[in-house]
Amino acid sequence: MRPSLFQNKDELTPATVNTEAMDAPFRSPRVLQGADCARMPPVPTLPRWIARTLQPLPLAPLQLPLALALRSVVARHPYIFERLDVHAYKRFGLQPTDLPFGLVLAPHPKMPSLIAVRSLPAGLPIRIAGPLLGLIGLIDGSYDGDALFFSRDLVVEGDVEAVLALRNAIDDAGVDLVADTAALFGPLAPSGERLLGGALLQLKGAALATKREEAR
């Protein structure tokens, strides 16, 4: 048996063990013999000039496209919010850390809404923050939420139950942001998909170029 680090098993109670985690990070002696692995590279962030360019612009022109995009996603995935159960009546704050505005999602089954805000309102029960491409990757299934949390690319605060429910609902729905949004264009959807897909690729390219530059 592995020797216990406690002198007496009865000491494992909240009353006798100081369960305050360490103030300063440190590396403990490994209980299990593990090998350090290569860490996941951070999710690329958008170049700063994009945030600087968008900063002075009004948010009003964003609201209609956001509403239409959400409507299109829900129309193509009508059961997406079923997994949310009681959490469907909560408001989720989404903060792309490389953009000068946030989003508030209310996945109400009858009146879902997605609006842009200059900063997330205080008192929101849930706040999810990370680079825009990470948040998009969570939606389209290219990133694993837990892995982004482990790598500290994703910050979650507030109602963790609701966050998990939202993550699982979106992951099961198989949302394709580009295709779903392009569906808004009706018969021109294929062209819209090319356009939006191209724009997303441009963003990814710019973010990767920034990352390479920062690495130099």
Added chain:
Amino acid sequence: MMELICPAGTPAALRTAVDAGADAVYCGFADATNARNFPGLNFNRREMSEGIAYAHRSRAKVLVAINTFPAAGAQELWYSAVDDAVAAGADALIIADVGLIDHAARTHPRQRLHLSVQAAASNPDAIGFYVRRFGIKRVVLPRVLTVSEIAAITRAIECETEVFIFGGLCVMAEGRCSLSSHVTGQSPNMNGVCSPASHVVYREEAGTLVSRLGDFTINRFAKGEPAAYPTLCKGRFKTSLGSGYLFEDPVSLDAAAILPSLRAAGVAALKIEGRQRSRAYIEGVVRGFREQLDALEAGEKPPADRLAALTEGQNSTLGAYRKNWR
């Protein structure tokens, strides 16, 4: 050839696992009958039937986990889970509770039954009891055994053995651990949740991530330090004898390097943990291990292990498989 057993928390994850090369997928109903009873996760009855049909079209199996312990007086929920899984065409039921195994064996004598890791059967005597008494066909072994111990057990018993090869690493007596209950009143054994999300709080304090479970601070992660789940067994604590990870480090199991040893030990099936994880995780891990196993069977050099990014704490370990701390 060893079977690759893969997790699925949603129908989409099940399809992903099947498409990525799973021999079998394990999943559960969206209630307290399975040990991953998380918000937004798991299958309703229709989804289970459709998922099983999808898997069978690709000649993959579906194993339904009904692996919590029924609460006294509320057995009907567990009985109906057994009945509905059988009706949906499950290839096997994964059960932990001896009373529920007895019920399943008597009610559905032709149904294949597996003994869940939650039953904590880790020696030939215990496993032999389930085999002789209930006709258990496979046991999922706890993650506390060395490869040589697994080989010895496999030789001594009359059913197949299944072992974990990747994902969350529990070094407790599974099915008996009360740490989560101690702090939250809920446990994986009775409620299907270890460190339930309803009791978890994350807070950013000037770049430091503080994770709390109920009234307890579980960990503090400095800026840039990989984070981990807020499970009590993976917390950092101060005691009079020192500070640190008292039970286990926040690492994931990754047994890719010892697949040949597990095959030589006679293991029948290899299990990937992570029903709570996303399609991206399922796709990456299942495809990675499919390639490893195919290379092993073909006698080829295994491809490089590329799964580090998906591990808890961004660290992996061989855990007890190479136990050298005693």
